Amino acid sequence: MRGPRVRRLYGVTQTSETAGTPGQPGTPGRSDTPGQPGTPGRSDTPDQPDTPRPPDRGERPDAEARAGGGRNRPGPTRPGPSRPRIHRAWFVVAVTFVTIIGAAAFRAVPGLFIDPLNEEFGWSRGTVGAAVSVNLALYGLTAPFAAALMDRYGIRRVVAVALTVIALGSGLTVWMTAAWQLMLCWGLLVGLGSGSMALAFAATVTDRWFTERRGLVTGILTAASASGQLIFLPVVSWIVVTYDWRPAAVTVALAALAVVPFVWLLLRDHPADVGQKPYGAKEFVPKPEPVPGAARRTLEVLFSAVRTGPFWLLAGSFAICGASTNGLIQTHFVPASHDHGMPVTTAASLLAVIGVFDVVGTVASGWFTDRFDARRLLAVYYALRGVSLLFLPMLLAPGVQPPMILFIVFYGLDWVATVPPTLALCREHYGDDSAIVFGWVLASHQIGAALVAFLGGVARDVFGSYDVVWYASGALCATAALMALVIRRRPRTPGPAAG
Numbered sequence: 001m002r003g004p005r006v007r008r009l010y011g012v013t014q015t016s017e018t019a020g021t022p023g024q025p026g027t028p029g030r031s032d033t034p035g036q037p038g039t040p041g042r043s044d045t046p047d048q049p050d051t052p053r054p055p056d057r058g059e060r061p062d063a064e065a066r067a068g069g070g071r072n073r074p075g076p077t078r079p080g081p082s083r084p085r086i087h088r089a090w091f092v093v094a095v096t097f098v099t100i101i102g103a104a105a106f107r108a109v110p111g112l113f114i115d116p117l118n119e120e121f122g123w124s125r126g127t128v129g130a131a132v133s134v135n136l137a138l139y140g141l142t143a144p145f146a147a148a149l150m151d152r153y154g155i156r157r158v159v160a161v162a163l164t165v166i167a168l169g170s171g172l173t174v175w176m177t178a179a180w181q182l183m184l185c186w187g188l189l190v191g192l193g194s195g196s197m198a199l200a201f202a203a204t205v206t207d208r209w210f211t212e213r214r215g216l217v218t219g220i221l222t223a224a225s226a227s228g229q230l231i232f233l234p235v236v237s238w239i240v241v242t243y244d245w246r247p248a249a250v251t252v253a254l255a256a257l258a259v260v261p262f263v264w265l266l267l268r269d270h271p272a273d274v275g276q277k278p279y280g281a282k283e284f285v286p287k288p289e290p291v292p293g294a295a296r297r298t299l300e301v302l303f304s305a306v307r308t309g310p311f312w313l314l315a316g317s318f319a320i321c322g323a324s325t326n327g328l329i330q331t332h333f334v335p336a337s338h339d340h341g342m343p344v345t346t347a348a349s350l351l352a353v354i355g356v357f358d359v360v361g362t363v364a365s366g367w368f369t370d371r372f373d374a375r376r377l378l379a380v381y382y383a384l385r386g387v388s389l390l391f392l393p394m395l396l397a398p399g400v401q402p403p404m405i406l407f408i409v410f411y412g413l414d415w416v417a418t419v420p421p422t423l424a425l426c427r428e429h430y431g432d433d434s435a436i437v438f439g440w441v442l443a444s445h446q447i448g449a450a451l452v453a454f455l456g457g458v459a460r461d462v463f464g465s466y467d468v469v470w471y472a473s474g475a476l477c478a479t480a481a482l483m484a485l486v487i488r489r490r491p492r493t494p495g496p497a498a499g
Helices: 062-068 088-108 108-120 125-153 155-175 179-196 201-210 215-243 245-266 294-305 309-324 326-339 342-370 373-397 402-414 419-461 467-485
Strands: 006-009 014-017
Touching: 006 419, 014 062, 014 108, 088 155, 088 179, 088 201, 088 245, 108 125, 108 155, 108 215, 108 245, 108 342, 125 155, 125 179, 125 201, 125 294, 125 326, 125 419, 155 179, 155 201, 155 245, 201 215, 201 326, 215 245, 215 342, 215 419, 294 419, 309 326, 309 373, 309 467, 326 342, 326 419, 326 467, 342 373, 342 402, 342 419, 373 402, 373 419, 373 467, 419 467
Parallel strands: none
Antiparallel strands: 006 014
């Protein structure tokens, strides 16, 4: 006679004659309802242990069913790990980055146009340098007012208008025949437009959309200008050498216009416009009301800042930064290299390489600024820049030698690495007004650049070389390093100004 059949499934041993509920012998199955033995199912009574129900006859466990391809009851689905959502602030950074690249196209032009304008119109280097000086001065002086205008009318409107003005000024140069027209187009129009697209734009975006990683974001957006230089310098120099300077000017105008729809459709003024908190914020930040009297507020912030010592130290050191970058290298490196027999396209390519390493150096500087003392970073940057400028006159030659490559790489890493720590010090000392204060500090940067752009051309006309300009700029950088070290520290206080 056959004995009871034993099944072992899911760790439960049962026989065909075993009762499902204690106290109910001989009842096949398990009881769901107390006092009603023999009902198949699971017991819901509190004193019954909840053990997994074995599959009914003909059913297979999930693994068996998948292996055998048989039918199986649907099991519970486990939700997979949720994908982290990218904060909208990073998309705004991407749009801002591309916008600054488009506006930076003109920054590749002045050094490449000096010789062609001299050959066609007979304008001296001092005359062309004067137009560049007006451009650089307005670039800086417009920046603080642009920051206040963005508070009043919104980032998107101000930037779209600025790009249009840049395109207009660059496009009109193809019909100029007199030096005053160069002043009007290059100096006034492009200066006003590019000033509204200056680093105050990056500062405003960073302050509104981020409460954390501000140093890193500042470095990324500052590097955008260098990226534009990297993209446009080889292209514009090839157009100038192959065709003429006029097609190059039209290329710059079209580059600025191409970014306008991109800005209008994708850029947003404030995180509240899309119902989000700023990146890193703990609470939702409502969009502030438009601030009336943009010009009055800009001047009030200036009058308040000039009564503090850190403002003058930041403005003075940043003026030297502009003198040794935009005013000196960006404007005069190509003609100075050409004086030593180097082809224009080769010199322009070296400037483009500076742009490559500028991206790396500026982003790294933003990362350092989030972690180290901004004053010491500035001192190191200025000191090393000054040393490199003292060696430059010995490196200029018809060909590109390894020491020149070393200079280009180092100068690229140091080019605008000063921006993130300078902006961090503005935030530390001036809080909610830091974007406007930085705009005024940037104005000093461009005034320094304008002076050296003009005086460098005059020195070349008078002395026949740029050597005195390189040495004087190196000494100025040493002074800037000392100025950075004497800026006093201010204890950080919790609030929106802390980055």
